[in-house]
Amino acid sequence: MAWIILFIAGLFEVVWASAMKQSEGFTRLWPSIVTLVGMLVSFGLLAWSMRVLPLGTAYTVWTGIGAVGAFIVGIAFLGEAVNLPRLLAAGLIVSGILLMKLSSPA
Template sequence: MAWFALFIAGLLEVGWAFSMKLSEGFTRFWPSTITAITMLLSFGLLAWSMRSLPLGTAYTVWTGIGAIGTFTVGIIFLGEALTFTRLLAALLIVSGLVLMKLSSPS
């Protein structure tokens, strides 16, 4: 259950990062509100998952999901560039996440 909570926390991290971008420096009410809510939920689920997962594993997986997710959202919804170098960097992050999960005792 901790892994599921951590996965949802990572998805919520993507949500708050995207809504933060849409908030235009917290000058738009609804995107700013969504940022705050998803941030609190993401941190809460991360903290809950850390009760049974190792700190380094939980935090690394959480930030990795957020990094890959925001990378993908930026490309799909914001028209950010998809270059070979950026794709390679994303694949290296995913490789690290898989290794972190495989090395976790939980």
């Protein structure tokens, strides 16, 4: 169950990071509210998962999901560049997440 909660926490990290970009430096109300609510949910779920999972594993997986998710949102919705080095970097992050999952005792 902790892994599912951690995955959802990572998805909320993508939500708040994307909303923060749309808030234009917290000058737009609704994206700013989504950012703050997303942060609270994401941090709360991360904290819950850390009751079971090791700190290093939980934090690394949460950050990795957020990083790769934000990368995908940037490409899919914000017109950010997609090229081989960026794709390889994202692939390495995903590989690291999978290795952390496989090597975790919990």
